[in-house]
Amino acid sequence: MTQRIYLDWNATAPIRPEARGAALAALDAAGNPSSVHAEGRTARRLVEEAREQVAALVGAEARNVVFTSGGTEANMLALAPSTAGGAHALLVSDIEHPSVLAGGRFPAEAVERMPVNPGGQIELPALAARLGQAGERVLVSLMLANNESGVVQPVLEAAHLVHEAGAWLHVDAVQAIGKIPCDINALGADLMSLSGHKIGAPKGVGALIRRDSELSLGDPLVKGGGQERGRRAGTENVAGIAGFGAAAEAVRKGLVAERARMVALRDRLEAKLSTASPAVVIFGAGTERLPNTTLFALPGIKAETAIIAFDLRGVAVSSGSACSSGKVQPSHVLAAMGVPPGLARGAIRVSLGPTTTEADVDGFIEAWICTAGALLKESRGIAA
Numbered sequence: 001m002t003q004r005i006y007l008d009w010n011a012t013a014p015i016r017p018e019a020r021g022a023a024l025a026a027l028d029a030a031g032n033p034s035s036v037h038a039e040g041r042t043a044r045r046l047v048e049e050a051r052e053q054v055a056a057l058v059g060a061e062a063r064n065v066v067f068t069s070g071g072t073e074a075n076m077l078a079l080a081p082s083t084a085g086g087a088h089a090l091l092v093s094d095i096e097h098p099s100v101l102a103g104g105r106f107p108a109e110a111v112e113r114m115p116v117n118p119g120g121q122i123e124l125p126a127l128a129a130r131l132g133q134a135g136e137r138v139l140v141s142l143m144l145a146n147n148e149s150g151v152v153q154p155v156l157e158a159a160h161l162v163h164e165a166g167a168w169l170h171v172d173a174v175q176a177i178g179k180i181p182c183d184i185n186a187l188g189a190d191l192m193s194l195s196g197h198k199i200g201a202p203k204g205v206g207a208l209i210r211r212d213s214e215l216s217l218g219d220p221l222v223k224g225g226g227q228e229r230g231r232r233a234g235t236e237n238v239a240g241i242a243g244f245g246a247a248a249e250a251v252r253k254g255l256v257a258e259r260a261r262m263v264a265l266r267d268r269l270e271a272k273l274s275t276a277s278p279a280v281v282i283f284g285a286g287t288e289r290l291p292n293t294t295l296f297a298l299p300g301i302k303a304e305t306a307i308i309a310f311d312l313r314g315v316a317v318s319s320g321s322a323c324s325s326g327k328v329q330p331s332h333v334l335a336a337m338g339v340p341p342g343l344a345r346g347a348i349r350v351s352l353g354p355t356t357t358e359a360d361v362d363g364f365i366e367a368w369i370c371t372a373g374a375l376l377k378e379s380r381g382i383a384a
Contacts, residue, residue, distance in 0.1 A: 004314045009353035016200030018250045023243035050245025057248040059183035064210040066231045071174040071195030072099040074208040078191045079104025082218025084168045087139040093122045094336035119287035120151035131165035138167040144176040148333045149284040150293025159188025178251035196244035205240035262291035272365045297346035313367040
C-alpha cells in the first residue's frame, strides 16, 4: 500500500517522539500528584516540570499556567463574567473558534461580534469604536491565527486599544503555537489559551495562561478538590501534561528553523497549485498567514466530494475546521470575509507539519490535478 500523505496538521498534529516518550514514562508514575509521599511527589514533579516547559513556550511564569483538558475548556475558563474582577460584555471577532463564538459562560445577550475585513483580519476601527462606549467593563477575545485561513490577527494593535479602554484581552493561540512566536508579554494578552494536540502532544490536554498573577480568573469552571491552585479541580492528567511539556520544549527549540521550512513548502505548494489551476482562489493571500496553512477553492468544485476523492487517493486534507463533527458546511470564517457561498462551499484546507516533505507537497499536487479534472467534468455533466 502506498504511504498516505497527511496534510491536516491544523486539525491534529501526530504525536511527537518527545511527547510520546514523556507520556509513556509518566504512565509509570503510580502516585497521585496531590499525595505527599514519594510516589505522589514524583508525579507532582512531572506536572511542575511540564508547567515550566509550557510557560517557557509563551514567555509566561509557570505559576500562571492552569492545565485543562484542551483549548475549548481553556476558553470556557477564561470567558466568564467574573474574569478580571467582572465584565459586562464579551467582544469577539466574527472568525473565532466555535467555543469563543458561543461566548463561554457569558449570557448570549452579552456577546457581541466584531467584523473582519476581506483579508480576514479584525476591523480595528470597529473594535475601537465599540471600546469607546462608556459605562461597561469589557472582555475581548481574539484568536492569534485563524484555524481555517491561517490569517494572523493584529493582536498587539488590538491589545493597545483594549488596554487604553480599561478592558482585558484573551487570546486564543491554539492554532498559532509552534508555528509563529506566541510570547504573551510581547502580544499584550492578559489571558492565552493553548491546546497540546496542535503541537504533537497527546489529545486531551491544554492550558490557560495569565500574563499577570494578579489577574483574577473568577469562578472555577470545574470545582472540587482544589487542584491547579484552586482554579481547575480534578486529578491532573499526568501523562498528557508530561507529553504537553515535552512537545512545548521541542517546538520552542526548533521554531525559527521550522518556520522558515514551512514557508518554503507552503510557497512551493501554492505556486504549483496556481500553475495547475490558474482560476484557483487562495483565501487570505496577501495577508500575513501561518507559514503552514493554505485555504483555497476552485470554482465548480465542492469540498465535500473533493475531500473524499483526496482520501481515496491517499491524501488527508480537510474542508476547514475539525470542530464541526465531520459536517461539511459553508465556513463562517469565509462568510465573515465576504466570500460568496458557492465558492466557500469548495474551500479546501491544506496544513503542513514537521514531517511534511517536498515529496508530500508534490504528491498532493498530483492528486489535485487528477481530482480537479475529474470533478470539473462531473460538475459540467461530462462523463469522467
